[in-house]
Amino acid sequence: MKQGGTTPVPDTAPPGGPRHVAIIMDGNGRWAQARGRPRLFGHHAGARRVREVVEACPELGIKYLTIFAFSTENWKRTQVEVAGLMSLFRRYITREARALKERGVRVRFIGDRLRLDEKLVLLMDQLEEMTSNNDLVHLTIALNYGGRDEVARATKRLAQDVAGGRLSPDDVDEETLPRYLDTHVLPDPDLVIRTSGEARISNFLLWQSAYSEYEFIDTLWPDFSGEELRRLCTSYGTRDRRFGAVPA
Incomplete structure (x- = not known):
């Protein structure tokens, strides 16, 4: 599968590669400013790059892709x-909706939708519904998302269930909160x-990435590019992931 004029990604997935990749997409503004263009020019270029990365996922064995589009900050x-x-x-949702559906991509949005305008929320809902039967790649877009905000909202819902008698305090453990x-x-x-080049996680998937591998x-x-994604997936496959255990 070709990716927008760049080197095609080989159709053999790296052995032991990641099944779920999350990306903090940073540098759009600096990319534009280096070319003497306004920051929004870089954001538009970055949006086009998303298509290439999504297209590369099946060949790399990536089933789930989560991208950080807009933070609460x-x-x-x-x-x-x-x-x-x-x-x-x-514009992205309107332009890409049909192609995402035809490519077998299921789209979800995470984050607090209350501050987003009604037209955007409606488009998000429609895209989620339109792609709900797809299963080739699960694309999750974090929009008005913050890890601390997510945990706070989840904790509030959990507390409401405890207060309403739907959940016992004795049943709350580290397996409970993720369900919220x-x-x-x-x-x-x-x-x-x-x-x-930034080496920080910027409030992204704080709970979920407790044992994730990181690449800065x-x-x-x-x-x-898709080729760089492949290189990172190959590097991931060489890591020894012990999750706190000691090798036998």
């Missing part, structure tokens, strides 16, 4: 940039990638 950006991003999200998270239908990510790379998101 991103509202602090200029009104012009935020408005431009919201417009970009609406936005990602309750997804496996935890095996590999988390952050682009652009210098590539700015608009330059990220």
Whole structure:
């Protein structure tokens, strides 16, 4: 499968590669500014890159892909940039919906939808419904998402169930809270990638990534490719994941 003019990804999945990859897509603004263009130019380039990465997933054995599109902290950006991003999200959903459905991609959104405008939320709902029977790749888009916010919302719902007698306090353990998270239908990510040279997790999937492997790379998101994703998946396959245990 070709990816937008870049090197095709070989159709053999790396042995022992990750099943669930999560990506903090960073560097769009710097990519644009390095070219003398406004930050929104970089965001549009980054949105186009998502298609290539999604298309690469089946050949790499990636069943689940979760991408960080807009955080709860991103509202602090200029009104012009935020408005431009919201417009970009609406355009992305409208433009990509049919292709995602035809490629067998199931789309989900995680995050707090209350602050998003009604038109965008309607498009999100429609895309989720349109792709609900697909199973080739599960694409989860984190939109107005923050890990702490997610845990707080989940804890509130859990507390409501305890107060309402639907859940006993004695039954609450580390297996209980995940059932209240936005990602309750997804496996935890095996590999988390952050682009652009930053080495922090930025409030992304805090609970879910407790035992994820991390890759912090210098590539700015608009330059990220299916071939680089393959390289990272191959590297993941060489890691010894013990989950706190000692090898026999």
